[in-house]
Amino acid sequence: MKELEDKISGANSLEELEKIRIELFGKKGVIAKKFAQLKDVPNKEKKAFAEGLNKEKAYLQKLYDEIYETLKKEEIERLLKAETIDVSLYSNLESKGALHPVMETMDKIIDYFVALNFSVEDGPKIEDDFHNFEALNLPKNHPARDMQDTFFCKDGRVLRTHTSPVQIRTMLKTKPPIRMIAPGAVFRKDYDLTHTPMFHQVEGLVVQEKGEVSFANLKSILSDFLHYMFGDVEVRFRPSFFPFTEPSAEVDISCIFCKGDGCRVCSHTGWLEVLGCGIVDPNVFDAVEYKNVSGYAFGLGVERFAMLLHKIPDLRMLFEGDTRLLEQFR
Numbered sequence: 001m002k003e004l005e006d007k008i009s010g011a012n013s014l015e016e017l018e019k020i021r022i023e024l025f026g027k028k029g030v031i032a033k034k035f036a037q038l039k040d041v042p043n044k045e046k047k048a049f050a051e052g053l054n055k056e057k058a059y060l061q062k063l064y065d066e067i068y069e070t071l072k073k074e075e076i077e078r079l080l081k082a083e084t085i086d087v088s089l090y091s092n093l094e095s096k097g098a099l100h101p102v103m104e105t106m107d108k109i110i111d112y113f114v115a116l117n118f119s120v121e122d123g124p125k126i127e128d129d130f131h132n133f134e135a136l137n138l139p140k141n142h143p144a145r146d147m148q149d150t151f152f153c154k155d156g157r158v159l160r161t162h163t164s165p166v167q168i169r170t171m172l173k174t175k176p177p178i179r180m181i182a183p184g185a186v187f188r189k190d191y192d193l194t195h196t197p198m199f200h201q202v203e204g205l206v207v208q209e210k211g212e213v214s215f216a217n218l219k220s221i222l223s224d225f226l227h228y229m230f231g232d233v234e235v236r237f238r239p240s241f242f243p244f245t246e247p248s249a250e251v252d253i254s255c256i257f258c259k260g261d262g263c264r265v266c267s268h269t270g271w272l273e274v275l276g277c278g279i280v281d282p283n284v285f286d287a288v289e290y291k292n293v294s295g296y297a298f299g300l301g302v303e304r305f306a307m308l309l310h311k312i313p314d315l316r317m318l319f320e321g322d323t324r325l326l327e328q329f330r
């Protein structure tokens, strides 16, 4: 009996214990063999013999169960330790994409005007002379055409130099009133720190009955918009010239880098130019045969907004597709 007890207690692993279990409690095991002796025991001793055996068996079984539990616990602990995950280890995580900063800025701009009930209009990127120039009060040989370094197609069409032609297309297909923006890519022969041959603009146009739209409306909506985009900045309207608006203005915000003190980014003026706008020139309404209306329009460069918002020094970086740059905007 002592020998069997020691055997069970001495088991070092579940495997060893399992072997012992078969050896003791199995069909041909030690206990079974002892029970087999019962038939040779004289009748009057049979009862006591059997009782003794059952007690012994129960005792060994209990001991076995205890050892089993202990070994099982140890085994689980060992496994847990072996399978611990080191979360600090470097892992080759799949890299996730993100909105390009230019598109993110574009979305932010669109959201603002959509909330003010502007529709979002679209037009072709290859444009004809009429929509890109003529109807916008830029007749052939007009010197203002030189303001835009145009890419010409062989058939005389152009890669649109601005999103203003979408004004014309929208007015030609709908009746006033109109309240629209036109976001999209435009093209100009230009390449330096702040210019790329393809960039994005958002055009805006509001047309209502004559007398219903004033420069004050334009000023108010653009000031609010610029505060929404840039936060606490000063906004100023400066007289300017665009062929399609009269009067025209360029809009500046106080430099977000130096707060107006003057720095390299604002060429020491304290101001950053961000928008062009004005009251729609009557010649434009004539070109689309709109009568008794008045309106205002504006246009802005999305990349310029993105550069200012994210303090990006070189616009060309945005179009090189270098993921190390783009990852910073995730």
Ligand code: DAH
Pocket: 161, 162, 163, 164, 203, 204, 242, 244, 245, 275, 276, 277, 278, 297, 298, 299, 300
């Ligand atoms: N189309 C102009 C450009 O590309 C931007 C612009 C200025 C649009 C004034 C307008 C406007 O509608 O009124 O530089």
